Amino acid sequence: MPLAAGSALGPYLILAPIGAGGMGEVYRARDTRLGRDVAIKVLPERLARQPAYVQRFEREARAVAALSHPAILAIFDFGRAGDHVYAVTELLEGETLRQRLNRGALEWREAVELAAELAGGVGAAHLKGITHRDLKPENVFLTTAGAVKVLDFGLARVEPAFAPDAQTDANLHTEAGTVLGTIGYMSPEQVRGEPVTPASDVFALGCVLYEMLTGRKAFVRATPAESLAAILTAEPEPPGTAHPAPGPLAGVIRRCLDKKAQHRYPTARELEQALLDLLQHAKSTPSAIDSLAVIPFTSLGGSDAEYLGDGIAENLINRFSRIPTLRVIPRGTVFRYKGRESEPRQIARELEVRLLLTGRVVERGGRLSVQVELVDAVEDKQVWGERFHRPITDIFAVEEEIAGRIAGQLRTQLGQEECKGLAQPCTCDGEAYRLYLQGRHHLSKRAPDNLWKGIEYFEQAVARDPAFALAHAGIAESYCVLAFLSVMPGKEAGRRAVVAARKATEMAPRLPQVRAVMASAAALSGGNWNAANAEIRAAVELLPGSAETHDWFSMICCAQGRFDEAIREVRRALELDPLSLVIHHHAVWIYLHARRLEEALDMGLRALELEPAYVPTVLWTSLVYSLLGRHGEALALVERQDSLLRRPFQPFSAHVYAAAGRTADVRRILAEAIELSRGEYVEPYFIALAHAALGDAEAAFEWLEKSYDDGSVYLLYWFRNDPRLDSLRPDPRYDRLLARVGLGDRA
Numbered sequence: 001m002p003l004a005a006g007s008a009l010g011p012y013l014i015l016a017p018i019g020a021g022g023m024g025e026v027y028r029a030r031d032t033r034l035g036r037d038v039a040i041k042v043l044p045e046r047l048a049r050q051p052a053y054v055q056r057f058e059r060e061a062r063a064v065a066a067l068s069h070p071a072i073l074a075i076f077d078f079g080r081a082g083d084h085v086y087a088v089t090e091l092l093e094g095e096t097l098r099q100r101l102n103r104g105a106l107e108w109r110e111a112v113e114l115a116a117e118l119a120g121g122v123g124a125a126h127l128k129g130i131t132h133r134d135l136k137p138e139n140v141f142l143t144t145a146g147a148v149k150v151l152d153f154g155l156a157r158v159e160p161a162f163a164p165d166a167q168t169d170a171n172l173h174t175e176a177g178t179v180l181g182t183i184g185y186m187s188p189e190q191v192r193g194e195p196v197t198p199a200s201d202v203f204a205l206g207c208v209l210y211e212m213l214t215g216r217k218a219f220v221r222a223t224p225a226e227s228l229a230a231i232l233t234a235e236p237e238p239p240g241t242a243h244p245a246p247g248p249l250a251g252v253i254r255r256c257l258d259k260k261a262q263h264r265y266p267t268a269r270e271l272e273q274a275l276l277d278l279l280q281h282a283k284s285t286p287s288a289i290d291s292l293a294v295i296p297f298t299s300l301g302g303s304d305a306e307y308l309g310d311g312i313a314e315n316l317i318n319r320f321s322r323i324p325t326l327r328v329i330p331r332g333t334v335f336r337y338k339g340r341e342s343e344p345r346q347i348a349r350e351l352e353v354r355l356l357l358t359g360r361v362v363e364r365g366g367r368l369s370v371q372v373e374l375v376d377a378v379e380d381k382q383v384w385g386e387r388f389h390r391p392i393t394d395i396f397a398v399e400e401e402i403a404g405r406i407a408g409q410l411r412t413q414l415g416q417e418e419c420k421g422l423a424q425p426c427t428c429d430g431e432a433y434r435l436y437l438q439g440r441h442h443l444s445k446r447a448p449d450n451l452w453k454g455i456e457y458f459e460q461a462v463a464r465d466p467a468f469a470l471a472h473a474g475i476a477e478s479y480c481v482l483a484f485l486s487v488m489p490g491k492e493a494g495r496r497a498v499v500a501a502r503k504a505t506e507m508a509p510r511l512p513q514v515r516a517v518m519a520s521a522a523a524l525s526g527g528n529w530n531a532a533n534a535e536i537r538a539a540v541e542l543l544p545g546s547a548e549t550h551d552w553f554s555m556i557c558c559a560q561g562r563f564d565e566a567i568r569e570v571r572r573a574l575e576l577d578p579l580s581l582v583i584h585h586h587a588v589w590i591y592l593h594a595r596r597l598e599e600a601l602d603m604g605l606r607a608l609e610l611e612p613a614y615v616p617t618v619l620w621t622s623l624v625y626s627l628l629g630r631h632g633e634a635l636a637l638v639e640r641q642d643s644l645l646r647r648p649f650q651p652f653s654a655h656v657y658a659a660a661g662r663t664a665d666v667r668r669i670l671a672e673a674i675e676l677s678r679g680e681y682v683e684p685y686f687i688a689l690a691h692a693a694l695g696d697a698e699a700a701f702e703w704l705e706k707s708y709d710d711g712s713v714y715l716l717y718w719f720r721n722d723p724r725l726d727s728l729r730p731d732p733r734y735d736r737l738l739a740r741v742g743l744g745d746r747a
Contacts, residue, residue: 366392
């Protein structure tokens with residue numbers, strides 16, 4: 001039975017529970033003798049009645065207490081009070097490494113520093129003859145003070161805050177309560193049931209370091225059996241990182257993950273030294289040119305010329321993102337610096353980049369003046385700067401020359417082959433390119449009037465140059481966004497998008513932006529998921545450093561119920577563009593559709609910290625609150641945004657009002673939406689949601705059929721997994737509609 005707050009356990013006053021699992025309960029407590037807060041792990045009563053478990057509990061507590069290392073959770077006391085057997089440890093404030101990794105991969109220096117501290121703690125245990133046997137991110141704690149702590153040396157186990165996936169984190173046991181390891185972090189000898197040595201912990205440390213660098217688990221596959229086979233026979237993918245790391249680091253990881261124990265570092269102390277040596281070498285070696293940020297160029301011709309500065313910057317970002325070993329800060333992050341009066345070197349430090357490109361554009365009387373400066377933030381010097389004076393129709397030539405000059409600075413370190421990615425098929429018509437930049441400028445605003453205006457500019461561009469692939473892709477992307485904004489039926493938007501995307505693909509099949517928009521258009525046009533999957537995979541392969549491409553991939557996976565892939569891709573997108581509001585709100589929707597509500601809420605709250613008034617994040621986070629039963633918080637978010645929400649989207653929140661018992665508000669919203677639909681396009685899927693919230697299945701299916709007839713983008717992307725339609729799933733009409741949408745059987 002759990003201990004109540006205020007109860008005593010020996011000299012310790014129980015304050016509150018911290019966590020519980022099959023092997024024990026953990027409480028925050030007050031040491032009344034020393035006047036400090038501690039954590040108490042209590043052996044469950046069923047185990048406390050078995051002498052073997054009590055002896056093991058005490059034996060392991062004594063062993064760990066003897067370690068006395070700053071990277072190992074300190075044990076203060078061990079005792080028995082009535083039927084309770086307990087161990088008292090230091091109280092930690094912070095988060096587990098797993099919780100940190102849920103936000104994405106770490107910068108390589110941070111990962112190596114953490115791994116070195118972790119290896120130091122484990123190495124101290126090895127010197128005392130103790131092998132951990134279950135090292136994994138859940139058993140590593142990062143304190144708010146910046147310390148690393150190794151947890152659970154076989155003591156009473158506390159389950160993670162969120163239940164791990166059964167297929168990837170399944171524990172293996174030999175006898176009840178004896179955990180030998182966790183799939184994905186076990187060494188080959190553990191899998192084979194052979195004796196465990198310190199080299200087994202080194203293997204697990206290698207798995208943890210690999211995951212910190214990449215955000216991916218080295219050996220986890222679709223099933224536990226496949227994961228075990230991978231540990232025994234497969235090599236992990238090369239640890240390409242979000243932030244380029246020194247070459248020797250890959251060698252350190254390879255040695256840790258060697259299938260033969262005798263080929264690894266014999267103990268974690270040797271691994272610690274290898275990591276410290278690598279860090280020291282990196283400090284003493286001039287840093288490589290491995291990162292670049294292109295800040296939107298300042299336009300000095302008023303708002304009419306703004307498209308020039310934005311367009312040049314965006315296209316240079318796209319070009320340099322094609323260099324695999326160069327980390328390029330994405331558009332969503334650098335555009336936050338637009339118009340900011342900051343010293344360039346300060347911006348470079350904030351973005352943690354080596355090179356920063358800034359510039360200004362002036363357009364007067366058909367003439368263009370562009371001044372650019374490339375700054376090396378590490379060396380604190382200008383690498384290159386130049387002023388260009390050309391006719392406005394030469395804007396593409398100016399951009400080509402800027403790219404070429406920067407490439408010249410990069411070739412000495414990145415190599416000739418790496419810089420080939422800068423070649424970008426475009427247009428020889430300067431006026432077509434100028435029109436294209438104006439189209440991109442309007443597309444980036446994501447508002448209906450701007451999107452239509454952008455399409456006009458793109459169409460003028462392809463009228464001048466019918467082979468201009470990027471302009472065709474701009475038309476396709478604009479129609480896809482119009483469908484998502486519920487401005488026009490998805491079927492019509494998809495038809496137009498596919499026509500434009502096919503033309504773009506014919507002109508430039510190797511251009512990643514083209515393949516990505518083709519994927520979106522294919523999904524929108526009748527749910528052609530096979531084509532969508534093939535196109536988005538091609539785009540990711542061509543441009544692995546694009547946050548937007550990984551984001552599109554995540555949404556396509558989520559629509560089909562492939563949640564592990566969707567979460568992996570959206571995390572990768574956030575690694576590449578951690579300040580993107582669009583990707584953050586997509587992450588909330590993906591976690592919600594995967595029914596991982598606590599993680600969805602965590603993502604939503606972090607997104608709201610970035611921008612409290614971003615409507616899509618507010619809507620999805622309010623829905624998460626509602627599904628968690630926290631109706632007051634859900635309503636507070638929804639009502640705060642009512643005035644900012646376009647009327648066709650009002651029914652989105654019908655479930656929130658209905659779950660809170662405010663059905664009158666749902667009926668009002670529904671009536672207004674139906675009335676509005678008589679004069680302008682309103683997404684039928686949203687009206688179906690409102691009917692489902694009221695429990696009217698007949699009307700809900702009627703509007704879902706209209707949604708299908710219209711080719712609704714929301715029916716395609718949400719219908720399979722939308723929790724607001726759970727009440728409709730037992731009805732046979734649900735499965736029939738699911739099949740017609742092309743999404744097959746439900747999960």
